[in-house]
Amino acid sequence: MLAIALTGLSIGTALWFTGFGTNADLAWTLGTTPVLAGLLWQIIITLRRGDVGLDVVAALSMSAALAFGEPLAGNVVALMYSGGQLLETFAAGRARQEMTALLGRVARTAMRYDGTRLHEIDITAISPGDRLLIRHGEVLPVDGHVAAEQAELDMSALTGESIPVHLADGAEALSGSTLIGAPFDLVASRPAAESTYAGIVRLVEAAQSSKAPMARMADRYAMGFLLLTVILAGAAWAFSGDHLRALAVLVVATPCPLILAVPVAIISGMSRTARIGVLVKNGGMLEALADVRTAVLDKTGTLTGGQAEVTEIRPMPGITQDDVLRRAASLDQASGHVVAAALLQAAAARKLTLSPPTNVVETAGEGLHGQIDDRTTAVGSRSYVIAQLTGGSFDPLTTDLPVDAMTVAIAVDGRPFGLIVLQDRIRPDARQSLDALRAAGLTRIILASGDRDDIAQAVGTDLGVDFSVGGLHPEDKVAILRREKANNAKVMMVGDGINDAPALALADVGVAMGARGAAASSEAAGIVLLVDALAPLAKAVTIAKRTRRIALESVVVGLGLSLAAMIAAALGYLPPVQGALLQEVIDVAVILNALRALR
Template sequence: MLAGLLLQIVTALRRGDVGLDIVAALSMSAALGFGEPLAGNVVALMYAGGQLLETFAAGRARQEMTALLGRVAHTAMRYAGSSLEEVPIDSILPGDRLLIRHGEVLPVDGTIAGSRAELDMSALTGESIPVHLLPGAEALSGATLTGDPVDLLVTRPAAESTYAGIVRLVEAAQSSKAPMARLADRYAMGFLVLTVLLAGAAWILSQDPLRALAVLVVATPCPLILAVPVAIISGLSRTARMGVLVKHGGMLEALARVDTAILDKTGTLTAGLPAVTAIRAVPGVTEDDVLYRAASLDQASGHSVAAALIQAASARAVILSTPSATVEQAGEGLHGQVDGRLTAVGGLDYVTTQLTAGSFATLAEGLPIAAMTVAVAIEGRPWGLILLQDAIRPDAVASLAALRAAGIRRIVLASGDRADIAQAIGTELGVDTSLGDLKPADKLALLTLEKSATGLVMMVGDGVNDAPALAAADIGVAMGARGAAASSEAAGVVLLVDALAPLAKAIVIAKRTRTIALQSVFVGLGLSLAAMLAAALGYLPPVQGALLQEAIDVAVILNALRALR
């Protein structure tokens, strides 16, 4: 035992790590040197028992994170013509159609086809209530089908799916350095020096080497090397259960002390995808007919606006027809035949060039500032306007209120969108400051400014353009469910679900975890120091001191596990 411990200490010293294992080695060596083998054996047993307790507690704390890894699907049922074949998920490609059976975990991201799906999203969100998705809705890998079998149209290969990304992040978090090692390191050297000085003083003043041995024994192992890792792993596990992956203990500690949040707009406070909010039709034409013409033609386009129109038509149960002779001008619009009639769909400027009579002037009066407008013309005449907006997330207002309740004193909206749009959304959400027209370099400058004016700054974003700011922030938070891979890699915290609400819960958990960790350390150290003084004065023999310290260690570990609740 002692030889292995000495080898471990030498290896750590070569890395520049000075740990409290030195105290354990000193106490065992002193016990052998002073002819007290029983005390040495008790210390060795106590030290091994402490490590076993820590391993058990850490394993208990990691259960939620480990459960994520155990849900990875390896095969799926894929349609091959009129039959089904079981294939490895690595062979699944976008466009494939899969059969998902009752109780199965979705292996890849896709859209629901055929019928409504009932999904258990608890592995991703922590929410136990099943979610019902209509045909055409996006379904994320990692969810479990709790209803009848459904078909899934694959949108991403398995390696790029939401759940695969989560698994990679969890594996990276589990293999990272021991959580909150910085906190233990902060006090370890001081405790080591104090232990050696107190043991030396007891020996010199009493001329009894057993008093020095008793001091060393009582100091082994130590709440610093037991309670802190257990508490922080518990906190990491608890946040993972809430749908928030904190990559390491240092980030959890920072999350507990953050007081300023900078939030990107698109994809963070808003849905990140355009949605139809209103339809204006010329007299004699219905809203559904305008949508029918636009969505039918847009089936030939891969633009995100086209997808929004098609989804809106599906929600209204509008049956579309197949377009023909389509010609698309990228980023502008397209025209072609729908039911034998020339149809044009796109931006106002593009569709206006397709008109041979009339204009959109009357329909376009009083358009909202933040609205995106899609014009529709039939046979060279205005037919209608479809208004789309990147809608504010339904939970955005409540999520920001929860962030303030969790201790965030200042909230800044930072967007690359137009300044007037950012200002309008910021006013509606009640943030402290709203800034628009920001490039990635501008967001970095904003971070620097906020850091100098306040305390720790948290940046929340989801796009590739947010990655530099996420990396530079004290706490970078990525919207991992839909966000770009670059942002998830750069961030220290990843939201595993496409929602902002779990972030406030994670901050509360981080604060509670840090409090429990510090409480365990200071109470444990206080008890240890009291026992060390008693040992130095001769009131606590080595063997009894070792047993007392073991009781203290068990108490602080049990206290640290409270972070799981």
């Protein structure tokens, strides 16, 4: 359409300068009519959907220009309209580039081992336990575990962090990462449809199809602006008797910054947050994020790593730390408990050689006992292991234990052998992230945990939150949110577990920690942190505030300039052709300003 309008304008102008005025009018008319016809067809389609937009003004101005014998003005409007549409499409594409880049990284096939042979298969055929070969430069198709000495991955698409990540044998590797080191084998842990990156892709597709409340508000105001345009054009004609003034008013109002600036700014802001690892599901959630004043944060997996780690080993006299850990980890090979996994991970880090356990009996949630190197060994809670003792005491090892620590007791042949201290450590960036949230405008931060109240209080004191409470069930977290919202505060809930899903759904802004978090929490939340860290959230709040400010600036300034130009046209100071050119300058300025949200 732009090419047609430009060709008609160029030929008509050349004919006019060479003295063929009548033929020039015909060229300008031919340069306008196809654009007008396409626009009318587009209006009919949108009317069938029940939508009425400012495209009607463009159609009115082109039709009026042809009817009033002003084909040059009509051709200029056609050129400006089609050029504006092209510019808007370009701007929207530029705004979506970060999210589009995420979609473009989806792997389609994978190399799977079938015995000793490799076959290329579609990723939909991958099952948990399949062994895949990941080649240099390939994107990991599914989540899995490294089955090699190490793997060097670029995880910038997930985290926004450009520094390569080195993963050791057995470490979890996320789909969407790119292999930048030597080829390695990956053991799939879940199907492609349930992988981290597949979840991200679904969220991105939903985000791209959404429409922000501010954009819907713009549509409503656009109807008012359309009515104002028609009334002003009619009044200008009625009072002056000059139909060209009415035409000039219509031309100047084509199109309106209101419907250009808001969607471009909102999509730009969503793309900008995606670049730092924060996926906002829709434009409405980005707007709500800009208004948040209170944050309610879960502890486990949000302010802490969410996984118990061995922080200290306390052996009995004459026994080494490695002896304690090796014996406990050897027995725990027979257990699927999360604490057993932590002990095995610590033993692997120390490169300890484990012995096979025999005659193992496990009491769920308490501990287990069996034979290790022909010696009876018991591992579990202190109360469980103390019940297995025939003499001795753990008391010498229990002094000065951290408040938030979990202890695993080990006994051998009925005698105390040692204690292992585990803690779910506070994230290194937690305090800095909370300070950044306050700097971004939050005035109240609450720690709400299902863990013991004394542990929640200790963590809350360490981090300097406004209020801490522990021992909560899912319904208790919901009650806290209701209470905070009753104080007319916009509340953000941050969590990562299934038990957080009800609170995430109730909050004005629900934030799920990490794409690996429970599926229920990711579905209930309006925002998903693609990286397992809090730091990007404060940046996202700042981006949301700036995006809304830029959108409003564009609308207010653009509408002000358009209204001023319309009044000037109604008073006869702005002819139709010059009005069309001025309006295009306003539109370009508005779109360029909206794209500032990308920076």
